Amino acid sequence: MRTPGAKDTSLLYVATPLWIKSDPVHRDSYPLVMSPIGQTLAVDHLSKRFGKVDAVRDLTFTVAPGRVTGFLGPNGSGKTTTLRCILGLVAPSAGTAHVAGVAYRDLERPGHVVGAALEASGFHPGRTARNHLLVIGDALGMPRGRADDVLELVGLSDAARRKAGGFSLGMRQRLSLAAALMGDPGVLILDEPANGLDPEGIAWLRGFLRGLALEGRTVLVSSHVLSEVQQTVDDVVIISRGQLVESGPLASLAGTGAMRVRVRTPNREALVTALAGVGDANTSLELISSDELIVTGLDSATVGHAAHGAGVELHELTQPVNDLESLFLELTATGNPGGAA
Amino acid sequence: MMHLLRAELRKVTTTKVLFFLVLAVIAFTALNVFLLVYLTPSAMGQVDSGQLLMNSEYIGNIIGAAGSSSIFVLILGIVGMTGEYRHMTITSTLLVTPRRSRILLAKGGLYIALGAVIGAIAFATAYVLALATLAGKQHAPIDGTIAAQIFGGVVLGFAIYAFVGVAVGALIRNQVAAVVGALIWVLVLEALLTVFVDWIGKWLPGGALDAVLQATNVSGRGGTEILSVWAGAAVLIGYAVLFGALASATTMRRDIT
Numbered sequence: 001m002r003t004p005g006a007k008d009t010s011l012l013y014v015a016t017p018l019w020i021k022s023d024p025v026h027r028d029s030y031p032l033v034m035s036p037i038g039q040t041l042a043v044d045h046l047s048k049r050f051g052k053v054d055a056v057r058d059l060t061f062t063v064a065p066g067r068v069t070g071f072l073g074p075n076g077s078g079k080t081t082t083l084r085c086i087l088g089l090v091a092p093s094a095g096t097a098h099v100a101g102v103a104y105r106d107l108e109r110p111g112h113v114v115g116a117a118l119e120a121s122g123f124h125p126g127r128t129a130r131n132h133l134l135v136i137g138d139a140l141g142m143p144r145g146r147a148d149d150v151l152e153l154v155g156l157s158d159a160a161r162r163k164a165g166g167f168s169l170g171m172r173q174r175l176s177l178a179a180a181l182m183g184d185p186g187v188l189i190l191d192e193p194a195n196g197l198d199p200e201g202i203a204w205l206r207g208f209l210r211g212l213a214l215e216g217r218t219v220l221v222s223s224h225v226l227s228e229v230q231q232t233v234d235d236v237v238i239i240s241r242g243q244l245v246e247s248g249p250l251a252s253l254a255g256t257g258a259m260r261v262r263v264r265t266p267n268r269e270a271l272v273t274a275l276a277g278v279g280d281a282n283t284s285l286e287l288i289s290s291d292e293l294i295v296t297g298l299d300s301a302t303v304g305h306a307a308h309g310a311g312v313e314l315h316e317l318t319q320p321v322n323d324l325e326s327l328f329l330e331l332t333a334t335g336n337p338g339g340a341a
Numbered sequence: 342m343m344h345l346l347r348a349e350l351r352k353v354t355t356t357k358v359l360f361f362l363v364l365a366v367i368a369f370t371a372l373n374v375f376l377l378v379y380l381t382p383s384a385m386g387q388v389d390s391g392q393l394l395m396n397s398e399y400i401g402n403i404i405g406a407a408g409s410s411s412i413f414v415l416i417l418g419i420v421g422m423t424g425e426y427r428h429m430t431i432t433s434t435l436l437v438t439p440r441r442s443r444i445l446l447a448k449g450g451l452y453i454a455l456g457a458v459i460g461a462i463a464f465a466t467a468y469v470l471a472l473a474t475l476a477g478k479q480h481a482p483i484d485g486t487i488a489a490q491i492f493g494g495v496v497l498g499f500a501i502y503a504f505v506g507v508a509v510g511a512l513i514r515n516q517v518a519a520v521v522g523a524l525i526w527v528l529v530l531e532a533l534l535t536v537f538v539d540w541i542g543k544w545l546p547g548g549a550l551d552a553v554l555q556a557t558n559v560s561g562r563g564g565t566e567i568l569s570v571w572a573g574a575a576v577l578i579g580y581a582v583l584f585g586a587l588a589s590a591t592t593m594r595r596d597i598t
Contacts, residue, residue, distance in 0.1 A: 050596075081598070086446040088439045105439035116436055122429040124356055139348035139437040167363065177383040179433055 008240050027301070038065025038186045038218035039113060041086060046095035048081050048242075055081040057242040059096070063235070067187070069212045070233035070250070071222040074332050079222045080241035083191055087116055093246070099187060111140045115180035116189040120174070122326040125165025127154055129175050132164055133182060140183045150178040151181040155204070194228050204233045217334035220307030240332040261295040261303045264316035268293060274310035278302055291315070345438060345447035351429075353455065362417045366410040366468050367458055373406035374470040378478075389416065397481035400471075404488055407460070407467035408497045408554040415523055418452045423516035431597055436508045439595045445585055449507045456503030460496035474505060495591055500552035500575045505546060507586035514524075514592055543567050545553020549576035 005160055031292055041063035048056040054079040063069045075077050084090040085099040088104035099107060107113050117324055123132055133147035146190050154174040159167070164175060173196050190209075194202050209232055213219045221227045226236075238246040246253060265271050268291060275285065275295060283297035295303055300319040308316050353359050381393070393399050401467035425431040436443055468488065506523070514520035525548055542548045543566050552573020568576065 050598075084596070084598065087436060089435060091594075091596060107439075110439055111437040114436075118432055122432045124352075124424065124428045124430055126356045127352075128355070131351065135348050135351045135355070136433055138351050139344055139434070141344045183437075201432070311464060 038216050040064060041187065041189075041218060042096075042098045042101075043082065043086065043095045043222060044098070046082065046097055047093045048078070049093045050086060055242055056085070056092075056239075059239065059244055060095075061237045061244060061247045063218055064125060064236070065218040066216050067234040068209050068219045068221060068229075068232050069103055069235040069237060070229040071220055071225070071237050071239075072229070072332075073222075073224065073239040074246075074329065075224050077224075077239050077332065079224075079239065080191055081084045081242075082239070083116070083118065083189055083220075083222060086189065087114065087118075087169075089118075103247065109140075111136075111182075111183040111185070113183075113185055115183055116176040117173075117176035117180040117190075117193060118189075118191045119176070119184035123167075123172065126159050126163055127163075128159040128163055129167070129178075132175065133178060136182045142182060144289055146182060148185075150181045154178045154180065164245055170198060170201055173197055173201075173287035186216070188212060188220070190219070190221045192222055192224070194223060202228070214256045223238060225325075229326050230325075238331055239327065240335055259297060259299050259319065261298060262292070262301045262316065262318045263295060263303060263307075263314060264292045265307070265312055265314050266291055267312050270310055271312045271314075272306055274306045274312060275303065342443075342447060342450075345443065345491040346451050348434075348437075349447050349451040353383040353451070358420050358424070358426075358562050359417065359455070361436060362413045362420075362538050364415045366463050368398060369410040369413070370406055370463050370466045371470055373409045374403055374467055374474065377403045377406060378471070378474040394475065394478055394480040397484055397487075399488040400475075400481045400483055401491070403471045403475075404464075404467050404483065405554075406471075407463040407491060407536065408481060408498060410463055411499060411502050412524070412527055414456050414503045415506040415509075415527070416510075416520055417455065417459070418503040419513075419519045419523055420506075420516065421452060422507045422510025423514055423519050425515045426514040432461060435597060440495070442589050445511055445593065449453060449581070452503040452507045453500045457496045457502070460499030461492070463499070464495050465565060466493045469532050473488060487568050494554045497570075497574060498550055498577075500509060501553065501574060501581060504581040505577065505584065508581045511551060511588035512592055538568075543573075544576060549573045549580070570589070 016252065030069070043059055043061050046056055046059045047054070059078070059082060065124060071079055082097075085092045086099065086104060088110075096103065104110055104114065127135075130147055130151065132152060134144065137144065137147050148157070148160070151157050154177050156171065156174050156178060159171060164172065167175065173193055177190065177193060180190065190208075194205055197205060209219050209221060213234070221229055221233065230250070233250055235248065236246065236250050237244070238253075255274060264273065268287070271293070275283070275298070279295075279298060286294040286296065287296060300317050304314070304317050307317075377399075378394070395440055426433055434444060435441065438447075471483070504531065509523060510516075510519050513522060531542075531545050531547045535548065543552065548567060550573070552568040555567055555570060555573070567573065
């Protein structure tokens with residue numbers, strides 16, 4: 001919901017990534033700022049207990065520069081707690097979380113190394129968007145113009161002098177992102193940045209994050225919906241109930257699901273016989289109806305070839321793109337969600 | 342540290358809290374000056390209501406009304422610190438400055454300066470209104486030395502008191518609890534304690550503040566013993582440092598979730 005009188009800023013959104021037009025690095029304008037080469041994030045056997053709740057349990061993963069990494073898990077799986085541990089806001093019960101090899105609070109100029117957007121609510125409702133950024137800029141020692149630059153970058157220039165208290169969720173997300181960019185950091189940590197964004201906003205965010213990674217920055221984006229970040233991320237770290245489920249390139253995750261081929265044929269028995277000759281222990285058949293079956297463990301070329309060799313007539317031969325979302329749900333399905341957000 | 346002070350200054354100047362509290366200081370000081378000039382002399386049953394105004398100590402008390410609004414300075418410090426938790430701006434504050442004690446130092450430092458400025462504003466309000474309301478009345482001359490002492494007392498007292506507020510806010514992160522707690526302490530508990538345990542009064546924060554402000558109340562505190570100005574300042578700073586250290590060791594170490 002936009003507040004009455006609020007300008008519909010979605011008209012300002014540009015579908016093409018803004019970074020092409022306006023380089024967020026501003027290397028020329030801010031020569032004193034540390035060169036924003038991405039740093040590696042390393043979470044090592046991290047655990048966090050809140051009272052009786054194990055929010056994070058023995059979590060280990062790394063996040064590489066120059067890539068967008070999706071940090072995925074259902075609500076309450078410990079994503080936010082992990083991010084807050086990385087940023088020194090929450091003290092781990094055990095293990096470490098390092099940026100460029102040191103704990104966040106030991107970084108020389110943390111605000112110039114890491115930029116984080118943690119929640120959409122960390123604004124004084126009576127302070128304008130621009131003043132919020134100027135406060136951060138003052139503490140970082142950035143020139144005044146930086147606030148206006150990042151506001152433009154996230155498409156909030158027109159709302160710069162409005163109070164954050166009247167912002168829609170989407171605008172708050174953009175302001176959080178702007179705040180994270182203030183110090184021109186090499187590492188960006190964004191907690192559910194797509195929440196509350198409209199479809200144009202999400203498309204814009206995708207291009208924006210890709211652009212940041214292309215510049216060599218480390219980008220870690222959390223989400224509870226894989227499909228939201230599927231088109232953006234190179235790597236994934238999937239957690240459930242505070243524990244690591246899967247980490248690695250998205251492409252290899254897609255490979256972890258078994259291949260399925262759907263076949264329709266008037267001569268089902270002949271096809272089953274033909275497939276028995278090419279399948280192995282991992283192959284299975286599921287009979288859907290008298291003329292339809294699903295083959296698991298073989299690709300469409302193998303199935304088609306076997307059918308052709310046996311002279312079986314086919315009416316349909318499809319290999320659906322692996323459904324990552326169901327795979328994600330399968331990986332993270334563990335009954336009742338435990339732990340804290 | 343300069344960067345942090347500048348950030349803290351911008352925080353306090355970009356919301357309305359400071360504006361309204363300064364307004365409250367001016368209004369409360371003005372009210373006290375008016376009471377002392379117009380109401381008290383007649384309430385004292387002086388046949389000639391101007392007689393009290395002929396007393397130079399009483400004239401000093403009128404200007405000393407500047408010290409009456411100290412509570413607002415305490416609240417300013419509390420709100421400045423607890424607001425970070427209330428609006429969760431503490432997250433972005435700590436992201437830039439992960440070492441939490443530095444935040445406390447920067448905020449404390451800035452609020453000392455703010456308290457001093459507000460003290461000067463309170464003094465100016467009292468002095469100008471005293472001149473205006475006494476004009477045309479028969480009154481004892483305003484003693485420049487006493488006025489200067491009052492100025493120094495209010496500026497120093499308010500500066501330290503704002504710092505105490507920041508430290509209290511760091512210790513009690515809940516804004517409502519901290520403000521209400523401070524009001525109850527200042528207006529009720531400390532007064533009761535002072536009545537029942539005679540010797541303790543001068544060592545309590547309010548008693549120490551009175552010691553710093555003592556020039557503002559030339560006729561004394563109705564016989565209650567107070568410390569010297571500098572001892573009072575030291576005790577008051579001691580409270581701020583004690584609360585700040587306690588906060589650093591406890592509430593400021595907590596997880597920000």
